[in-house]
Amino acid sequence: QVQLVESGGGLVQAGDSLRLSCAASGRTFSNYAMGWFRQAPGKEREFVAAMSWAGHRTNYADFVKGRFTISRDTAKNTVYLQMNSLKPEDTAVYYCAARLWGTGGSSSHQYDIWGQGTQVTVSS
16 A cells, blocks of 8 residues: 655745655555645645556646646656646645556545645745
8 A cells, every 4th residue: 555745845935836745655656646636724625636647647727737747756656746836826735645547537536545735835
């Protein structure tokens, strides 16, 4: 069973960049679809970006297209979320998620392994 640990969150100003990392344990990392979700205070968890197992397909929420990029380094068992041109409305706890043989969908129900989250705060 893969376990996920996020890192890289912090406090930044609007327009800045951050790169989130999600380190996965286990030897079959490439067989897992990986996704990023976020949850702002008082709001439901929402989809941000995802990548199918083996990285054949990526999927992005409309509000991050052109600003965020998901990538994975199989050798390091790590998936990244590069976030550029950050906005105050991007403030949230960001969660990494995984699903064996997953397609990289946008529903949280399509993932069954979750990290603990990392806080991203963007000031105006």
